[in-house]
Amino acid sequence: MKPAPFEYRRPDTVEEVLHLLAEYGDEAKLLAGGQSLIPTMNFRLAQPAVLIDLNAVKGLDSVDEADDGGLRLGAMVRQAAAERSALVAEKVPLLAETLPFVAHAQIRNRGTIGGNLAHADPRSELPAVMLALGASVRVRGPDGERSIGAGDFFTGFFGTALEEGELLTEVVLPPAVEGGGQAFLEVSRRLGDYAMVGVAASVVCDPAGRCHRASIALLSVGSRPMLAEQASACLVGERPSSAAVLAAGHAAGNKDIDPQADMHASVAYRRHLATVLVRRALTAAFERAGCVMGEGAS
Amino acid sequence: MGAHPYVGAGVVRNEDAQLLTGRAIFVDDVHLAGTLHAAFLRSDFAHGRLLSLDTSAARRREGVIAVYTAEDLGDYWCHGPLLVPPPPIAGLTFNTATLVPLARDRVVHVGEPMAVVVAESRYIAEDALEDIVVDIEPLPVVVGLEEALAPDSPVIHEALGTNVAAHAVQRKGDYEAARSEAHTVVSRKFSYDRGVAGSLENRGILADWNPRNEELTVWDTTQAPIPIRNGLAERLGLLQSQVRVVAPFLGGGFGPKMMMFYPEEVLIPWISMRLGRPVKWIEDRAESFFATANERLQLHEAELAVDSEGRILGVKDVFLHDSGAYDPYGITVPINTQCTLLGPYRVPNYYSEFTAVFTNKTIVTPVRGAGRQHGVFVMERLLDFAAKELGIDRVEIRKRNFLTPDEFPHNHEILFQDSAPLVYDSGDYLPAMEKAAEMIGYREFLEEEQPKARDAGRQLGLGIVSYVEGTGIGPYEGARVSVEPSGKVQLATGVGTQGQGHFTTFAQIVADQLGVDVTDVNVATGDTREFSWGTGTFASRGIVVAGSACHEAAIVVRKKILALASEALEAAEDDLELADGVVRVKGSDLSISLGELAVRANPLRGTVEPGAEPGLEATSYFGPARGTTASGVHAMIVEIDPETSEVSIQRYVVVHDCGRLVNPVIVDGQIHGGVAHGIGNAFFEELVYDDQGQLLNASFMDYLLPTATDVPHMEVAHVETPSPLNPLGVKGVGEAGAIPVGALYAQALEDALQGAVEILEMPLSPGRLFDLVHGTPSDPEAAS
């Protein structure tokens, strides 16, 4: 389990990275935290000819409040740094709540926010959080800078909307809104494993106590993290109730997702877990939003 | 220091400082100048004709020193030894197919080595593996056990003409007659699967042939250095005295590091001799899943005949056992299953028949528990079903069938893995059961806690099962004890050590006899140059057999000390006492230190009496007539999340009997580790093969070992029925904890689910539990 040889480059600036990407094209791989890439290289399942190490690039590891009150996370912010950041806890509690589920402490000490998103593992927690929060990523490429919404970013199994030569530089999270509440839940075989199913839910209630918005993102239920649209439809415009979140759970588990079986979970089990977790996550999210849940349909 | 201050005390370990500071030497820590590194090319196919291997590009790669295929081995290519010939069971069929060093014209499992590259670094060696062009013609693959026996099944070893590795029937009494008189017969089919040993340290070998003094030194992660030394000497045409095998600190053993003569183990020394340079091979985790033996599936069809009171009239069990592609270790695992099934119970009639089957998978040899858990699962489950059918409490049905202390020694009239009759030496099962029931709060749980939980919609269940375990088998081990002029004691024994605490427990035994501080006994083990006779550490035998040898040798040295001191102090031996490193005349200040006596025993001038031996040294051997029987009762309380099927363990209780405890802290540690391994087997661990014999979870990402958040706090208590078969009264404990967990988990789950499903299989993930309860299909691959 030793990696194949590669050429190693360690640029200092984003410009240099872009230059190297242009030079090497798909022969090159970007090395962020490396906690998914290096195991794959050790198994020799990945054998990039060139490795462009982003760890020396300046300006990619800051955590800042955005002008609109949201949060800007540099792509190279370590997961552990985000987990410990008071600003993250204040501005994006859902992210702070979710990070401890990402592998183990030693992995989070190296693993980065941007690396995790660009890897786009459908079993990963952070992509689902980004979807639920309506986050976007900023990327820089040969044609300049652009922004991609999370909903457009994850395109398929380990696939993203990043074009050749582009670098994910920043994650932008929208500000919290009044009446909002979020929750993250997952069921995994062991603490730190990829979940069999996970749910990130973000809801917003209007002053009258009706659900104004419900974003329910699931992981490990298909080829990419996905938003449960039919589940949301059970809630939006309604007064949250145990019957409504139950219906949303069923919609998510039975209609929204397209799970596959693997050695840990059958299709039926995944659908069932999604049903349960969506209901539970929504219940917690509405509670945090300060919404009083009714018993039945309003 | 009074008599025997150490045996029985939880003294801290002598070896810990080395291990904690990173100074301890493991095989891969040995650095020799000029070492070359080997990597193996392994088959991607489970079954195929090996048509050709083109190694020319690999040989040309810079940094590559040599590449060997089966063809390059010449006369050195041969089948390995049959390590454990089967017991002489009447009517036994046994078909031998032992390991080969490199596949020659057939590959029979994924990961079978086909070529070895030797290079300046492991990195380069792995690069060169990719240069080798392999041509394999795939053949139909044998995966399932029943399929392997079908008339149209492909045959793995053509010379045998069958996939039957072994077939054996063992009988006691007349089961059919007993059945005809039974009040109730319960019969079920069971499947019990196990996985890898999962030592954190993979296997590894460093061989160094020194052409100047014609000596071969081999550092090997083996549990049995002396048999490896003997086998390598024979195979390489060397004297045993020319070969030194060192098993230094090992990062866990758990069975598969026994005297296996794995392909890598026989090739690396040969290559070192060819090249005249040290050669190292360190198994990586990916190869370990294919290259190191493991345990796997057995399928049982079993029935239990009982009278109206639940008393056992007889048991019948017919099962299939997966041998994997070769069977170098004979039938130890299924024999253990067969023998352990009987448990602590009075079973007047027994019919047990098994067929061991070759499949296109990695070989199966003993892993901690070694087939015992399969047998315990079958018996305990049958008792549970019988209890339910008769309306008898599950603790009560066990109590009614326990052997009583006056029934020992108890002969089960069948043969055990050591070819000796299965005779239990001692035991007292009722107190252990009662203690476990009390500790877990059996009555209170059933009468109060569980009904209350059920009313609140919670699924809480309790399991309580018992088992016996044959431990401490022969043939023998030895030990040499010698007092050095410093007064410190050197103790050498042949067994290797893999974390059991031998540096401490053996020292405790000797320190008690010689009246020295336990830290003044330096233990050397696992180096054939230190001690040349013995077999190894396996089958829960270290403390029983080697520990007894240490004891015997120490007694002889004690006698020598007293005789010499009696002369020196001019006092009768009866008036002397050994303590604090000196011999003292009781009730006086007159004393002489052990160091001084050691010097006197090895004079530079004068004469040693004819017939006397110099030094305060003795070597003794201990060989038990047969194994000794340990036993235990485990109890657990689980809670199932009714919505997600997640299971958590609320309580875990162990009451164990391994006779006299040499070091209770170490014994408890052994049990904790065993239970954790058992939890792995019950909840998490399964080698998942597809229908092409491909292992789908060959990594620690996908093959799940339990972590600190998966193993509960364990409450451990002991019952001590000393073994009459050894001077210390001890029984083995290394495997104990792992054995009953599957049976326990199944019972607890059924209890939690109020009998909604019967649990007839292990392991059982939450997903599988969900599918069982809801009747939904599990993934076909995962279910295979």
Next chain:
Amino acid sequence: MEITLTVNGVEHRADVEPRLLLSDFLRHALELTGTHVGCEHGVCGACTVLMDGAAVRSCLVFAVQADGCELATVEGLAPGGGELHPIQDAFREAHGLQCGFCTPGILMTLVPFLRENPDPSEAEVRAALSGNLCRCTGYQNIVAATRLAASKMREVEV
């Protein structure tokens, strides 16, 4: 590629191939073999070392990436002179190790954990250890040793 790094307070310069794993560099180039390798895919935790104070899997870092870093391995833990670090001492006292192969990685995981959590609960200790596999102990005595270490270290602090 030339790198300069500090390990246990000692500066090392070396010329390494980019693909050399930090675990192999420490073990075989510097002969600091106390750091063990159990899986080389970042699951078992045996190779855990401190990199600029943070616990990382040295099998998931290339040696070239440690250029300019301060590393700490198990060899640097004890103050020297035959003494043990309080965590090592607690592991000895509480029988927190058997074969000892996973132990260095566990110790190095615990150093920063106990620095940040001087009085952890059992559940917190277990979660902190969940990225380190041990096959021998069933974790029970590791958990006990960790809590004992915490109390020893709190005494030292006072």
